[in-house]
Amino acid sequence: MTNWYAPARTDTATAVRAKARQAIADAAPASFWTDRPDRPAPRARLTGPRTADLVVIGGGFTGLWTAILAKQDNPAADVVLVEAERIAFGASGRNGGFVADSLTHGLSHGLSRWPTEMDSLVRLGRDNLAAIAETVQEFGIDAGLRLCGKTTVAVAPHQVAELAALADLHRAYGDDVTLLDAGQVRADVASPTYLAGVRLRGAGGLVDPARLAWGLARVAESLGVTIHEDTRVTGFDRSRAGVVVRTSGGPVSCRQVVIGTNAYPPPLRRLRHWILPVYDYVLVTEPLSDAQRTQLGWPEAQGLTDAGNQFHYYRLTDDNRILFGGYDAIYRFGNRVDPALDQLDTTHLLLAEHFAQTFPQLDGIRFTHRWGGVIDSTTRFTPIFGTTRDRRIAYAVGYTGLGVAASRFGAQVALDLLAGRDTDRTRLQMVRRRPVPFPPEPLRYPVVELTRRALAAADAHDGRRGPWLRLLDRFGVGFNS
Known part of the structure; x- marks a missing residue:
């Protein structure tokens, strides 16, 4: 069994959680991207026919x-x-x-x-x-568009072979792709969690x-x-x-x-x-110091994702902050969309813990922004x-x-x-052709929750998909963010 994040002892887990709680304590409950003095002034509302x-x-x-x-x-x-x-x-x-x-x-x-x-x-x-x-x-x-590609990293042993197959597939379609072993991917971006990587150039980037x-x-x-x-x-x-x-x-x-x-x-x-409106959550750090950036590496500042069903995505901003999000994808009963759901302490805390494991050399760094929002999934x-x-x-x-x-x-x-x-x-x-619709409530919520748990179980059991996921695969339906 493989757990992406599992401190060995209870006292260690408690200490990690305490540090994570301190790291997000002063984070502004707002999107980093729009929390700026240069945000355009509001445009006029429509008045009259x-x-x-x-x-x-x-x-x-x-x-x-x-x-x-x-x-x-x-x-x-x-x-x-x-x-x-x-x-x-x-x-x-x-x-x-x-x-x-x-x-x-x-x-x-x-x-x-x-x-x-x-x-x-x-x-x-x-x-x-x-x-x-x-x-x-x-x-x-002026949106900082860089077509620098991205790197997908393996953080569990079973994902290494999956990345090799992914590299072959991109190569077959003519993409500029490099399969990296643990030493190579860690030499590029310094994280002890990385076991392999696929560096894809030119097929996307950041903005x-x-x-x-x-x-x-x-x-x-x-x-x-x-x-x-x-x-x-x-x-x-x-x-x-x-x-x-x-x-x-x-x-x-x-x-x-x-x-x-x-x-x-x-x-x-x-x-x-x-x-299906699915809530996703994000953290952004304070700017890295020159010393922290040197410890980190990451010379091409490409985007990063890990290869699990529950995956993280992260990147550097133009002012050397790290945006770190994903992992939890949360659906609320009845397709609920509400500004009150933009903040979720448990998920933001979990993200801070995962960040600490991904980059232990940045111990003590604090987060300046935390937010959430809905993704439209089919x-x-x-x-x-x-x-x-x-x-x-x-x-x-x-x-x-x-x-x-x-x-x-x-x-x-x-x-x-x-x-x-x-x-x-x-x-x-x-x-x-349209996809299969989601079931109506009150069935929709338990079906989504069952699927979320099955995906987490697959990650914890070397990627093996259980009966429920295999049934969904057979009909070409699923849950993602």
């Missing part, structure tokens, strides 16, 4: 890319974006800032679901990432997600998009022209709508059958797409943690569907 050609619902990455692409496709179109809170309020301002070229939650998962389409999916994913980089450069978005969202909003407005914050959508009505979007600030009559609300309760109730870990109301309303939701880059692809698909375009994107099985 108006008309538009296209209404985009949601001011995260999906909504922002939709608005930009719609205006680039038709500069004369009147595009209005409405956001219930502020730009980058949701997952777009709370994630780890990892960007990936995968549209399928990784190559392995994509091959298991759409083997005959993987060449197209890989090509489209790479083109999508390249287009993001081109937009950032063209419009001068400041809030500054990317703020930059995209600025680009959208420069193209003529109108953005209203603090404007909540309450429903839809039919009209001769198309759709009336009811909002807290007044109705908007329009021809078409794109929904990009993701984990937040959608204005189309039917989407709740497929979307049973197949990739988005669902579709239209309703006679192709007046389109949606792209359910990115399962990989939406920073894939959201641009989702925006393209939604606009293709509204326009009735036959494209490489709309011909994909991933677009044409």
Whole structure:
């Protein structure tokens, strides 16, 4: 049996927990990315009725890319974006800032679901990432985008062979990948927990997600998009022209709508059958000293993830802090999404303990920020797409943690569907077919909890998947973040 974190003695565990509690004691309960003096001022809410050609619902990455692409496709179109809170309020301002070229939650998962389409999916994913980089450069978005790839590390013996297979798979698709043994991966990033690593270059990288969202909003407005914050959508009505979007600030009559609300309760109730809002939690340290950075290594400052079912993701920020998140993925009964759930002492404390084991040379470091937020997951870990109301309303939701880059692809698909375009994107099985829905409550919560425990048990038993996970695998469904 393998436990990722298991101090040998009770007194040791108590001491570790006490240090972890002290390390997070003064952390601000806010996302590091948006807790800044240069955060843009709030935009005006919608007041009174108006008309538009296209209404985009949601001011995260999906909504922002939709608005930009719609205006680039038709500069004369009147595009209005409405956001219930502020730009980058949701997952777009709370994630780890990892960007990936995968549209399928990784190559392995994509091959298991759409083997005959993987060449197209890989090509489209790479083109999508390249287009993001081109937009950032063209419009001068200062978001610290670096296509530095990432390293996946093994922290349990059974994961070493899994990483070797992963390296072979990436190599088969032409990626620049290196399989590292324990000595090599620890020479790159100094952690006693590492047993092997896969260094993947060029297939993704890192970005400041809030500054990317703020930059995209600025680009959208420069193209003529109108953005209203603090404007909540309450429903839809039919009209001769198309759709009336009811909002807290007044109705908007329009021809078409794109929904990009993701984990937040959608204005189309039917989407709740497929979307599971899962809470994820994050810590950020104080800036490292020069001596601490020297002890750590990490010369290329790439993103890191470990290879378990319950996995951590972590990275350096531009000012040499370490962002450390993941592991716990928590669903609340009834699809509950509530600001009160953004803080969870038990999980933040657990993350601090795991951080201490990962980097014991940073003993005594403190965390300045702690937060949580919801990820929009589906049973197949990739988005669902579709239209309703006679192709007046389109949606792209359910990115399962990989939406920073894939959201641009989702925006393209939604606009293709509204326009009735036959494209490489709309011909994909991933677009044409929906995943298995999650069961309704009161069954949904116990099924998710059973799956979470089964995944943890697999990690603790050398990766062996029990009967429940094997049953889910047979039907191509699961739980992830």
